[in-house]
Amino acid sequence: MSERPIGVGVIGCGEIAQLMHLPYLHELPEFRIAALCDISPTLVETLGDHYGVARRTTDHRELLADPKVDAVVICTYDHGPIVADTIAAGKHFIVEKPLAFTPEEARPLVERAREAGLVAMVGYMKLFDPGYEYGRARIAAIGKPASIRVHDFAGRFDRYGALYSQIRPADVPADRVAAGRAAVEARIDAMLGPDHAGYRDLYFTILMLGSHDLAVLRAAFGAPEGVAYARAIGPNHVMAVLDYPGGVPALLEIAFGAQYEWWDEGIEVRGRDETVRIAFQNPYWRNASAIVHIQEAAGDGPSERIVPGVPDTSFRREWKHFAAAIRSDEPVRSTLEGGLDDLELALAIVRALPPKGRA
Ligand SMILES: NC(=O)c1ccc[n+]([C@@H]2O[C@H](COP(=O)([O-])OP(=O)(O)OC[C@H]3O[C@@H](n4cnc5c(N)ncnc54)[C@H](O)[C@@H]3O)[C@@H](O)[C@H]2O)c1
Known part of the structure; x- marks a missing residue:
């Protein structure tokens, strides 16, 4: 029997989410798009209709509280605070680069993600x-x-x-x-x-x-x-x-x-x-x-x-690696430590x- 797809919540549905992450999440059998979040209601509604995603929100905390969301990709402008909330919610994640804006913000995130045992990656698709x-x-x-x-x-x-x-x-x-x-x-x-x-x-x-x-x-x-x-x-x-x-x-x-x-x-x-x-x-x-x-x-x-x-x-391969890291414990190749x-x-x-x- 095939494994259940990993439910992914997309936080920030702008350019890079639309051009790369959403199409590959939609296409790859390892994943299903479980929820969409953006501060633009138009974006979540239009993309929700396009990809057939019922769970739509303008508040990332609501998305993180959804039990159907196993993992998230963070594609907003300011990542640090959303990464912190994601770790607190116990979800695996890919955070688009950069991990945060300063090393000081990033240091506790690296530590907390490690302690929580999460699969956590910085989106260095290259x-x-x-x-x-x-x-x-x-x-x-x-x-x-x-x-x-x-x-x-x-x-x-x-x-x-x-x-x-x-x-x-x-x-x-x-x-x-x-x-x-x-x-x-x-x-x-x-x-x-x-x-x-x-x-x-x-x-x-x-x-x-x-x-x-x-x-x-x-x-x-x-x-x-x-x-x-x-x-x-x-x-x-x-x-x-x-x-x-x-x-x-x-x-x-x-x-x-x-x-x-x-x-x-x-x-x-x-x-x-x-x-x-x-x-x-x-x-x-x-x-x-x-x-x-x-x-x-x-x-x-x-x-x-x-x-x-x-x-x-590279984005498609990044997602396949993320699935393998979650499902088969493949060691993460784009770590938060590296992002720091x-x-x-x-x-x-x-x-x-x-x-x-x-x-
Ligand atoms: N890997 C790459 O090659 C690559 C390429 C482009 C962008 N990026 C990264 O991706 C991130 C997004 O870039 P972009 O070009 O898509 O920008 P963008 O401005 O097109 O998209 C960002 C989206 O996030 C939304 N947003 C902002 N704050 C939010 C919040 N608190 N909650 C929910 N949604 C929120 C905005 O409304 C917008 O739709 C940046 O960090 C950038 O560095 C990476």
């Missing part, structure tokens, strides 16, 4: 990209690298618009959104302190765009020993040198706002006799996985190979910049 998995194995085979480079200029986000239908409701309470954003900014300003408060936007860029890259780097090499150097090249553009054990440096560059027609994000690792480059694809394109470029020796000469992406979507490491590194990068108060 860790499940088949091209990344292949490239990472090749990187591991290099041994001690000579050089590591991570680059993320992103590209045009709007190009997916023609591919999917998305509901953009007019009834999201603007005052609530504005108050929520102001509260988050105040928390970040308090953490950065007057000497670094001028880098709030840059810190956001690292969390919202670059945290994927910190995760990709961490999954390949672990957490760095420190930040040797950081430079703000623009308000949303940072370059940093991270130190890894054995004196291996990693050059990290993250910038938001490029309008390239291509996606410009990847990791390059050079060894003594092999180079591996993993080029990520636009994350909003389904069934487009990372392309891996390998340079190596072939006999007495050089050889170059391009390993094309396979047709699969990334917040700490983001903060360390900003703290390595010269002081800059708010203008």
